[in-house]
Amino acid sequence: MALKxxxxxxxxxTTRCDPRxxxxxxxxFSEKFGNSSSRNHKFGWESEDGVELAREQSAxxxxxxxxxxxxxxxxxxxxxxxxxxxxxxYAKAPAGQTGRGHIISAIHEHKAVLDPCKRLQREGFEVTxxxxxxxGVITADMVAAAIRPDTILVSIMWAxxxxxxxxxxxxxxxxxxxKEIVFHxxxxxxxxxxxxxxxxxxxxxxxxSGHKIYGPKGVGALFVxxxxxxxxxxxxxxxxGHERGMRSGTLNVTGIVGFGKxxxxxxxxxxxxxxxxxxxxxKLETELSRRIEVTQVNGxxxxxxxxxxxxxxxxxxxxxxxxxxxxxxxxxGSACTSxxxxxxxxxxxxxxxxxxxxxxxxxxxxxxxxxxEVDFAIEQIVAAVEHLRxxxxxxxxxxxxxxISKIQWQAH
Amino acid sequence: xxxxxxxxxxxxxxxxVGSFGTSTDVAKRTDVGVGIVxxxxxxxxxxxxxxxxxxxxxEDAKFKCFGCGSAxxxxxxxxxxxxxxxxxxxxxxxxxxxxxxxxxxxxxxHCSVLAEDSIRAAIADYxxxxxxxxxxxxxxxxx
Numbered sequence: 001m002a003l004k005x006x007x008x009x010x011x012x013x014t015t016r017c018d019p020r021x022x023x024x025x026x027x028x029f030s031e032k033f034g035n036s037s038s039r040n041h042k043f044g045w046e047s048e049d050g051v052e053l054a055r056e057q058s059a060x061x062x063x064x065x066x067x068x069x070x071x072x073x074x075x076x077x078x079x080x081x082x083x084x085x086x087x088x089x090y091a092k093a094p095a096g097q098t099g100r101g102h103i104i105s106a107i108h109e110h111k112a113v114l115d116p117c118k119r120l121q122r123e124g125f126e127v128t129x130x131x132x133x134x135x136g137v138i139t140a141d142m143v144a145a146a147i148r149p150d151t152i153l154v155s156i157m158w159a160x161x162x163x164x165x166x167x168x169x170x171x172x173x174x175x176x177x178x179k180e181i182v183f184h185x186x187x188x189x190x191x192x193x194x195x196x197x198x199x200x201x202x203x204x205x206x207x208x209s210g211h212k213i214y215g216p217k218g219v220g221a222l223f224v225x226x227x228x229x230x231x232x233x234x235x236x237x238x239x240x241g242h243e244r245g246m247r248s249g250t251l252n253v254t255g256i257v258g259f260g261k262x263x264x265x266x267x268x269x270x271x272x273x274x275x276x277x278x279x280x281x282x283k284l285e286t287e288l289s290r291r292i293e294v295t296q297v298n299g300x301x302x303x304x305x306x307x308x309x310x311x312x313x314x315x316x317x318x319x320x321x322x323x324x325x326x327x328x329x330x331x332x333g334s335a336c337t338s339x340x341x342x343x344x345x346x347x348x349x350x351x352x353x354x355x356x357x358x359x360x361x362x363x364x365x366x367x368x369x370x371x372x373e374v375d376f377a378i379e380q381i382v383a384a385v386e387h388l389r390x391x392x393x394x395x396x397x398x399x400x401x402x403x404i405s406k407i408q409w410q411a412h
Numbered sequence: 413x414x415x416x417x418x419x420x421x422x423x424x425x426x427x428x429v430g431s432f433g434t435s436t437d438v439a440k441r442t443d444v445g446v447g448i449v450x451x452x453x454x455x456x457x458x459x460x461x462x463x464x465x466x467x468x469x470x471e472d473a474k475f476k477c478f479g480c481g482s483a484x485x486x487x488x489x490x491x492x493x494x495x496x497x498x499x500x501x502x503x504x505x506x507x508x509x510x511x512x513x514x515x516x517x518x519x520x521x522h523c524s525v526l527a528e529d530s531i532r533a534a535i536a537d538y539x540x541x542x543x544x545x546x547x548x549x550x551x552x553x554x555x
Contacts, residue, residue: 317455319480323415323423334455334480343455354453391429391484393459393476394452400434409451 005327007373011212011366012161012189012308013331017258018214018367024261025216028254036251037242047253054260058221061263062187062206063197070222070243071256075188076112078207078222081247082184083116083155085233086205087125090152090182100124101152106138106167107131108349109157113186117155130156135300136163136350140171147175153182158190162333162346162362163299164308166190173202182231188212192266193274193305198223204231210255214367215262219255222246269367277365278306280374284363285309287378292385294398298352298360307365310347312356313381315395316388321361324384328377333360355394355404415481416515422485427492430474432461445538447530456483456523460530462494462502464538470494470502475530482520486510486527499535 008016028050036051038044055066072078083103092101105117107129117127128146132138138156147154154176159166169185176183184205190196191206192213198206209220224246225231239248289295294314310333313321318334333344334357343357352360363377389395397404415423431438438444443464450457456479463472473491477484489510494502507524510516516524539545 315478317479317483319455320423320484323420323481354455358452358455391426391476392478393448393457394478396431396476397435400436402435404452409453409457 003372003376006329007327007376009328009330009363009365009369009373009377011369012164012362012364014211014217015214015366016368017211017216018262018265020265021215021258021261025254025258028257032253034253036253037240047251050253050257051251054256054263057260057264057267059223061196061267062191062203062208062223063199064223065226067244068198068223068226070224070246071251071259072220072222072247073218073252074211074220075110075186075207075209076220077247078209078220079110079112079155079184079186080116081222081233081236082205082207082224083113083153084120084236085246086153086182086184086231087120088234089232091125092150092152093124095123098124099126099150101126102148102150103127104143104146104151104154104156105129106156106349108136108160108162108346109155110161110186110188113155113157126150132165132350134351135303136160136165136298136346137300137303138167138172140168140175143172144175147179147181151179151181153184155184155186158185158187159194159305159308160299160346161189161308162331162344163310163350164189164305164364165299166194166303166305169203170201173204176204177202180229189305189308192263193270193307195270198225204229205233210259210262213262213266216255216258219252219259221259273367274306277369280365280369280371281306281309281363283371283374284378285311288313288381291378291382296352296356298347298350298356308362309364310360310362312347312352312360313385314356314359315392315398316385317358318360320388321359321381321384324387325361325377325380327380328363330364331362333362334358353405415485418514419482419485419516422488422514423481426475426484426488428472428474428488428495429476430461431459431476432463432472432474442538442541445534445536445541447533447535447537449529449533450479450526452478455479456526458483458487458526458530460487460490460534462534462538464499468499470497470499479523479526480520482514482516483523483526485514486516486523487530489513490527490531494531499538502531502535505531 034043034047036047059066191208206223211217296312298310318332347357445462447460459476461474473494475487477487507528510524
């Protein structure tokens, strides 16, 4: 079969909605259009049935009780609700005062966690942002060392979105439970790809999103533990008291139905899918490292998601590399690809030098990735790196044996 | 961001890629001016080599660039414009002309600035090697 170009290697950004998900959603646009809160007629009931099935499907994927699932607009909202909602309830001092409590997170979290934490800092909470080692992993020991008597909340992502590195989540969860500290994890990149059990893994609050797991955009969920311990949250959206009062607003029934279906499909296909993509990821990493000198796979070698790889190719800049691999849709940590013109703060957080951060590509594979696509990508990346290195003054210096880090550059 | 066709063309078919020797070689050559601007940690480094004849005319120019697509295109274009110009004429090339020619978006203007800087740096190097003041007009142009 002829390869369809461009190929999509950006599944960590978003995924195609699975046609089976779309099919499940379709009746909920115009046929079953009722408001799931309408308790007194058939229209309301059938929408409610759709939502409750989705609640069961979502809960099953993470080993939770359906009553512990709060539907939101996506992982950003789930993270905001978890972090701000828990901080408000578990605060040590009332609003307007300092010393309201201590929160632990990490410097390479997603902005949807960092920014709520920074807002809380301005509102009188103290926040410790842990720095990972060069492997990118946040360990239970790092969290343990940062815990204080006034620590009220720990928020550590399960797996990182840029490098795919997996943190020691079950151990951190256990630690927090032992110390009676609320534990939240942003599991957007993890859930649906890796087996999850909120009981076994000691999770209090867990965020995830529909569009990363072959569901629709604009819908996500927050798991809120109901027993041992019962976690309480202050709502950030007030209104009709939907979702046990934690998230008001008429439910996005169509989206929620799709979210549930996407969860169900992931549960059934996860194991097979994981084996398939991990083989492809390894092939990408092995072949690219073998064929291109001065190549570095960023992050821990083993503790990584099956479908995400982040590779730096020395002496070439990421944005031009993406121009060179025009038939591959992927991402880069290069400054030129970001709105801020700063290289990836995640890679910097790992101590990857700015120069190698500028030179990185993130390739993320998915449900429909084929070996043919992987082979094509390897050839195009090799060719693009060669093309750019012929132009690279840094590659010349490297070949001359000059240590680039020792040169005094005249930054402009 | 979508680039203009001209940027894509320079990126895919860069003109005058290369150098007139290793960094040690060109440091010794008085007919070659070397300009290296930018820094790897900023994500762009441009290297420009100009070969100047006895009449003070740039006979040939070569570039190498570590940077984004528009940085590569800006330096590639600069070498095209430099060839056949006297050193003084070369100094009249402005970054705004590069912006215009390549239709660079505002966020990429610094790439054109870097190209202008590399021209100035290469000429300054050439003049320094030949005992001329870096910022004054060359002898040939004072006539």
